[in-house]
Amino acid sequence: MNDFxxxxxxxxxxALRAEFTDALMMRDRPRLAALFTPDGVLRMPNIxxxxxxxxxxxxxxxxLQRQWDFFxxxxxxxxxxxxxxxATGRTxxxxxxxxxxxxxxxxxxxxxxxxxxxEEGWRFAERVYExxxxxxxxxxxxxxxxxxxxxxxxxxxxxxxxxRAADALRANGFTVEILDxxxxxxxxxxELLPEGASVFTGASETLRLSGIEEDISGSGRYxxxxxxxxxxxxxxxxxxxxxxAASPDVVVxxxxxxxxxxSLVLASGSGTQLPANAGGAARAVWVVGAQKVVPDLATALRxxxxxxxxxxxxxxxAVYGRPSAVNRLLVLNAEPRPGRGTxxxxxxxxxF
Numbered sequence: 001m002n003d004f005x006x007x008x009x010x011x012x013x014x015a016l017r018a019e020f021t022d023a024l025m026m027r028d029r030p031r032l033a034a035l036f037t038p039d040g041v042l043r044m045p046n047i048x049x050x051x052x053x054x055x056x057x058x059x060x061x062x063x064l065q066r067q068w069d070f071f072x073x074x075x076x077x078x079x080x081x082x083x084x085x086x087a088t089g090r091t092x093x094x095x096x097x098x099x100x101x102x103x104x105x106x107x108x109x110x111x112x113x114x115x116x117x118x119e120e121g122w123r124f125a126e127r128v129y130e131x132x133x134x135x136x137x138x139x140x141x142x143x144x145x146x147x148x149x150x151x152x153x154x155x156x157x158x159x160x161x162x163x164r165a166a167d168a169l170r171a172n173g174f175t176v177e178i179l180d181x182x183x184x185x186x187x188x189x190x191e192l193l194p195e196g197a198s199v200f201t202g203a204s205e206t207l208r209l210s211g212i213e214e215d216i217s218g219s220g221r222y223x224x225x226x227x228x229x230x231x232x233x234x235x236x237x238x239x240x241x242x243x244x245a246a247s248p249d250v251v252v253x254x255x256x257x258x259x260x261x262x263s264l265v266l267a268s269g270s271g272t273q274l275p276a277n278a279g280g281a282a283r284a285v286w287v288v289g290a291q292k293v294v295p296d297l298a299t300a301l302r303x304x305x306x307x308x309x310x311x312x313x314x315x316x317x318a319v320y321g322r323p324s325a326v327n328r329l330l331v332l333n334a335e336p337r338p339g340r341g342t343x344x345x346x347x348x349x350x351x352f
């Protein structure tokens with residue numbers, strides 16, 4: 001290897017390590033997962049956690065992120081030892097964090113890394129997180145917030161805002177249940193769905209991360225519409241796909257935003273999932289993370305453009321090889337059919 005190539009490799013690996021910290025700080029879990037090889041491993045023995053592959057790293061990161069009040073990581077360059085298309089190295093980090101349950105502290109740690117050159121550039125083949133110092137004394141500072149500022153688009157809304165949204169939704173004809181977390185929603189969805197019903201699930205990170213999509217598509221308890229559609233030819237069976245998606249017995253989905261004035265807002269690139277949500281399905285169940293509660297419709301649209309779309313773009317590129325777009329919007333201001341629409345509003349953040 002010539003000196004120029006070695007310098008270029010070191011620069012790219014340093015950029016990889018810096019992007020890891022940036023994705024972590026920006027809570028951009030899809031980007032963070034993409035920094036690993038497809039079978040890359042993230043190990044944190046002190047927790048203990050071992051995540052193998054991009055999907056596990058993404059899902060595990062989402063679960064961890066939902067526990068934070070705030071998290072700060074500073075990383076410092078360590079060693080890099082090049083060996084052709086592979087390399088090893090270390091990165092030193094200092095972290096401050098407080099969880100929503102009150103756990104907090106500061107630590108100093110080391111990432112022990114293995115890197116791999118790929119067609120996408122250098123990627124992590126393995127990151128092993130080793131804590132060298134831990135102080136769980138109460139932190140004297142906190143995340144700065146104006147007293148009247150709304151939480152960020154990825155921060156769970158506090159209890160009073162959830163209650164306001166729930167009351168407004170009920171006034172608009174929706175059935176609303178406030179649940180602790182995705183695990184509770186998973187159980188409740190199972191209770192709400194009649195066995196043997198045709199059930200269409202929207203393309204939703206909330207449903208995927210919670211396990212609800214797997215329960216519906218893989219359990220055999222229901223006539224799951226989504227797997228049938230995915231197995232069909234979109235060119236020759238487009239009409240059949242349209243009819244299947246538009247009028248199932250039940251649609252289970254999430255939303256991009258729910259307003260404190262009692263509206264649900266859904267966004268879609270193709271529009272395929274919107275008819276069932278709008279009224280084509282006999283019943284609808286929406287599972288909504290607490291971070292999706294916003295004051296009004298204008299803020300809901302801003303949340304879609306500024307927060308949900310960039311995250312969905314990364315997912316769409318990884319899964320479909322093309323970007324997403326907000327080509328269709330559906331705003332449900334009320335539910336005129338009593339008992340049709342159930343909103344499971346969670347106290348935790350999940351999904352986009």
